[in-house]
Amino acid sequence: MAKPSIDPDRRISARLPTNRSGKILCGAFAWDCVIRDLSSQGAKVQMLASAAPPTKAQLVDLVAGQAHDVMVAWQKEREVGMRITRTYDLRGLAPAAVGTAKRIWQAFRADAPAG
Numbered sequence: 001m002a003k004p005s006i007d008p009d010r011r012i013s014a015r016l017p018t019n020r021s022g023k024i025l026c027g028a029f030a031w032d033c034v035i036r037d038l039s040s041q042g043a044k045v046q047m048l049a050s051a052a053p054p055t056k057a058q059l060v061d062l063v064a065g066q067a068h069d070v071m072v073a074w075q076k077e078r079e080v081g082m083r084i085t086r087t088y089d090l091r092g093l094a095p096a097a098v099g100t101a102k103r104i105w106q107a108f109r110a111d112a113p114a115g
Contacts, residue, residue, distance in 0.1 A: 015039040020063040023104055024070075026054045030104065033080075035061060040084065043070070047078040059084075060101045062108040065091045067101035 015037040022035045022045060032048040043059060052075060059068045059082060067090055070082040088098045090105045 015042065015044070020061055021108070022062055023060040023101075024053045024057050025060060025100055025104070026057040033059075035059070036079075040087075042073065042084055043068070043082045045080050045082060047080060050078065053080055058098065058101055060090075060104055062105055065089065065105055065109075067094075067098045067105075 016039065017037050018035050020035040020038075022033045024031045024033055024045070024047075031051055031053060033045040034048065036044045036046055038044075038061070045059065047053065053072055055072050057070055057072075059070045060066075061068070067088045068082075068084045069086040070084055072080055073083045074081040088094055088101070090098065090102045094102050
């Protein structure tokens with residue numbers, strides 16, 4: 001009996017496991033998600049609703065204060081693999097392209113318990 005082949009990991013950079021709150025933004029729509037793992041090149045997120053994210057969107061890492069322009073690479077039920085095409089730091093001056101992401105991140109920070 002032949003052994004099943006194991007698909008090698010084709011990622012360029014290693015992903016670090018996380019469990020961070022996130023949002024996926026597209027136009028006037030925002031979906032809650034959990035960022036399960038993250039690298040400079042991509043992310044795996046778990047959608048909290050059964051909605052499918054659009055092909056191109058912004059992923060907001062509410063904990064790290066970053067927004068990423070992303071493209072969906074794959075989806076399996078509520079798990080979505082995303083390729084990061086650009087990253088923005090929301091903690092300082094940010095371009096208008098991430099204005100909504102910055103406002104959502106600021107609201108998240110204001111609601112977070114002081115630690």
